[in-house]
Amino acid sequence: MLRLDCLRSVYSKLEDCLVVTIMGAVAAELQSLGHRRNFFYLQHAMGLASSTGLGLALCLPEQPVVVFDGDGSLLMNLGTLSTMARYRPRKLVHVVFDNESLLSVGGFPTATSTGTDLEGIARASGIPRTLTVHSVENFQTAVTDALRGNELTTIIAKVEAKGPAAFVTDLSLLENRFEFRRHVQSLKKR
Numbered sequence: 001m002l003r004l005d006c007l008r009s010v011y012s013k014l015e016d017c018l019v020v021t022i023m024g025a026v027a028a029e030l031q032s033l034g035h036r037r038n039f040f041y042l043q044h045a046m047g048l049a050s051s052t053g054l055g056l057a058l059c060l061p062e063q064p065v066v067v068f069d070g071d072g073s074l075l076m077n078l079g080t081l082s083t084m085a086r087y088r089p090r091k092l093v094h095v096v097f098d099n100e101s102l103l104s105v106g107g108f109p110t111a112t113s114t115g116t117d118l119e120g121i122a123r124a125s126g127i128p129r130t131l132t133v134h135s136v137e138n139f140q141t142a143v144t145d146a147l148r149g150n151e152l153t154t155i156i157a158k159v160e161a162k163g164p165a166a167f168v169t170d171l172s173l174l175e176n177r178f179e180f181r182r183h184v185q186s187l188k189k190r
C-alpha cells in the first residue's frame, strides 16, 4: 500500500477538517494533491503533530481534526497517546503512516521494523478506538468511519517505504502558519 494512494482516497473528505501533517514526505505528498488553507504542515517539531492536533481539537470540539503522523515521529513522543487518551476529544482522527522507516531522512529502519506494535501501544495508552489497516480500501473506510463517528481514533496504516522523488514546495513555512491561523480564527468566530 502506498501512502500517496491512501491520501488520494480520503482527500475529498478533508475539506471540512483541520489537517495537521508531520514534515517531509507526508507533507509533500498531501501538498502534491492540492494545498488547502485548512492544511498545516508542521515543520521541524518532530513528534508533535498529534500534540498540535490535540490542542486544536480541544479548542474547537465540534471541528473534525485529522493528523497525518509517521512511525518515527510517533516513536519520539509516545506520551502523546496517553495525553490524547486522557482528554479524548471526540472529533480527532490520528492517522499513523507506518513505513517502518525514517523515510524522509534517508530510510533508516525504526523500531516498528523489529516488532514494535504501535496499535498495541495506542490501545494500552487508552485510545478508545484503534485499528491497523493494510489496504487502501480499508484505509478509506477506516478514516471515513472515524470522521463520521464520535470517538477518538488512532489508525495505523502499514505502507511501503516509498515517497516522492523530491520535496518541492512554493509554500513557505510562515505563509502556511499565518494562513492556517486565520482559517482557525474564522472557525472560532462562527
Ligand SMILES: Cc1ncc(C[n+]2csc(CCOP(=O)(O)OP(=O)(O)O)c2C)c(N)n1
Pocket (backbone or CB within 6 Å): 022, 023, 024, 025, 026, 044, 045, 046, 069, 070, 071, 072, 073, 074, 099, 101, 102, 103, 104, 105
Ligand atoms: C527533533 C528532530 N529530530 C530529527 C529530525 C529530522 N527528521 C525529519 S523527518 C524525519 C523522519 C520522520 O520519520 P517518520 O515520522 O517515520 O516519517 P517518514 O519520513 O517515514 O514519512 C527526521 C528524523 C527533526 N526534524 N527533528
Ligand SMILES: [Mg+2]
Pocket (backbone or CB within 6 Å): 070, 071, 072, 097, 098, 099, 100, 101, 102, 103
Ligand atoms: Mg516512517
